Each structure stands twice: as structure tokens, then as C-alpha cells.
Amino acid sequence: MVKRVKLMPIFEAKNIVKIYQETKKGTKQNVVLQNISFSIKEKEFVIITGPSGSGKTTLLYLLSKLEVPTSGEVYFENKNLNTFTKQDERAFRQDLTGFVFQSYELIPTLTVFDNVALPLIIKGAKVNPDHIFNVLKLVGIEKQARSFPDQLSGGEKQRVAIARSIVHEPKVVFADEPTGNLDKQKAAEIMELFKRINVENGTTIILVTHNLSHLSYGTRVIELSNAHIIRDEILHG
Ligand SMILES: Nc1ncnc2c1ncn2[C@@H]1O[C@H](COP(=O)(O)OP(=O)(O)OP(=O)(O)O)[C@@H](O)[C@H]1O
Numbered sequence: 001m002v003k004r005v006k007l008m009p010i011f012e013a014k015n016i017v018k019i020y021q022e023t024k025k026g027t028k029q030n031v032v033l034q035n036i037s038f039s040i041k042e043k044e045f046v047i048i049t050g051p052s053g054s055g056k057t058t059l060l061y062l063l064s065k066l067e068v069p070t071s072g073e074v075y076f077e078n079k080n081l082n083t084f085t086k087q088d089e090r091a092f093r094q095d096l097t098g099f100v101f102q103s104y105e106l107i108p109t110l111t112v113f114d115n116v117a118l119p120l121i122i123k124g125a126k127v128n129p130d131h132i133f134n135v136l137k138l139v140g141i142e143k144q145a146r147s148f149p150d151q152l153s154g155g156e157k158q159r160v161a162i163a164r165s166i167v168h169e170p171k172v173v174f175a176d177e178p179t180g181n182l183d184k185q186k187a188a189e190i191m192e193l194f195k196r197i198n199v200e201n202g203t204t205i206i207l208v209t210h211n212l213s214h215l216s217y218g219t220r221v222i223e224l225s226n227a228h229i230i231r232d233e234i235l236h237g
């Protein structure tokens with residue numbers, strides 16, 4: 001008998017609410033996300049969009065466990081992020097996910113090679129130089145392996161940040177406005193790169209951008225406005 005493999009949701013957000021206290025005394029509340037629910041399947045390339053202040057980064061931080069919801073739950077592979085054990089937490093952070101920040105967050109005193117190898121060193125894995133070079137090649141930065149971050153352009157730094165986010169072959173890569181500091185041409189190249197990682201490696205990508213012309217790279221769009229999802233659609237090329 002042939003077993004059917006159903007694509008499981010990799011993430012489920014159930015009724016998530018995020019409220020920040022606006023004043024020091026905590027008298028005024030800023031409801032950033034109001035009762036949001038959705039699920040994300042493996043291998044999706046989800047683009048989260050919406051105006052500035054609509055909660056895009058907040059949502060990405062809730063999914064990646066950099067923030068906790070005020071109420072509601074986020075599940076990763078059917079496990080509630082809030083009930084993660086230390087081991088779950090370590091696996092989630094060091095094996096299963098990668099994060100690309102808008103401002104790159106590279107270590108200035110380390111070479112490109114060492115910046116990219118760092119996630120493997122942190123988790124105590126063996127660093128195979130051939131593997132690092134393959135990842136550098138994939139993102140097109142292998143010639144600068146021995147350079148330091150301040151010797152690179154913005155687009156090159158972002159490539160290094162992307163290499164670092166995928167070096168441990170995570171299931172999911174989160175990216176917060178990864179093209180925010182780049183010109184149109186460089187931004188398109190970076191979006192192409194995410195598309196390749198999604199298609200060729202089967203990596204689930206959850207990427208925040210306010211640039212609607214980037215939707216063509218994704219397989220799904222989630223648009224936020226006034227604390228709600230106002231659009232959640234599958235994209236067809
Ligand atoms: N740590 C925090 N403490 C208090 N308020 C916060 C915090 N982080 C975000 N906010 C508020 O939450 C709202 C949403 O912020 P968020 O950074 O998620 O928006 P965004 O959609 O990513 O915006 P942008 O496009 O400008 O990056 C804003 O009103 C912001 O001021």
C-alpha cells in the first residue's frame with residue numbers, strides 16, 4: 001500500500017495577540033496584533049507585508065520566538081513555542097531555523113568565512129571548509145571569503161548574512177526587510193537568492209518586506225494592517 005505523505009503545517013499561529021504598553025506607567029496599550037490565526041506549510045515562501053508600524057517585525061519575532069505573544073499560541077511542528085524545553089529551544093535556534101536581520105549583524109572582527117562558520121562553531125558541529133565554500137558560492141561571495149565585513153558593500157554583507165542563516169541547513173529561514181538598505185538591482189538579486197534557497201533546498205522562507213514588487217518571488221502573501229491580516233493569498237508566479 002502506498003502511504004500518502006501529507007504536508008504538515010510547520011507553523012501554526014492560533015489567536016495571537018500582541019500588546020505593548022505605550023507609557024512607562026503602562027496606562028496606554030498599543031494593540032499591535034489582534035487575534036491573528038494562520039498556518040504555514042513546509043516549503044512555502046511567505047511574504048509578510050504591510051505599512052510601517054503594522055506589526056510585521058513583531059509577527060516575525062513571535063514566529064521565531066524572539067518575542068512571546070500577550071495571548072494565543074504559536075506552534076512549530078505541533079509543539080507550542082511557549083512550552084519548549086531547553087533542548088527544544090536549542091534545536092529550534094541552532095538546527096531548525098536561521099534569521100537574516102535588516103542590519104546584517106555580522107561580527108566585524110571575523111572574516112566572511114568565519115562569520116558564516118560561526119553558527120556551526122556555536123553548536124559544536126565540525127566545520128568542513130568545503131561546505132562553507134559551497135555555501136559562499138551559492139550566495140556568490142566566495143571571492144571575499146577572507147575579507148572582513150567593513151570591506152564589503154551592503155549587498156555583499158547581506159549575502160554573507162544569508163549564507164550564515166543557511167549554513168546549518170535549517171528548515172526555516174526568517175528574514176526581516178533583507179533588501180531594505182539595497183538599491184533596486186541589488187534587492188532583486190537578493191530576492192532571487194531567497195527564491196533559489198526555497199526552490200532548490202526546499203527551505204521554508206518567511207520574509208518581511210514593505211516592497212510590493214517583491215511579491216512575485218513568494219508563494220504566499222500575508223498582509224497586515226491595523227493589527228489584522230487583511231490579505232492571505234497563495235501567489236502564482
Ligand atoms: N519592544 C517594543 N516595545 C514597545 N512597542 C513596540 C516594540 N516593538 C514594536 N513596538 C510597536 O509595535 C508596532 C509595530 O511595530 P513593528 O516593528 O512590528 O512594525 P513593522 O510593521 O515591522 O514596521 P516597519 O515597517 O517600520 O519596520 C509599532 O507601533 C511599534 O512602535
Ligand SMILES: [Mg+2]
Pocket residue numbers: 056057058
Ligand atoms: Mg519592521
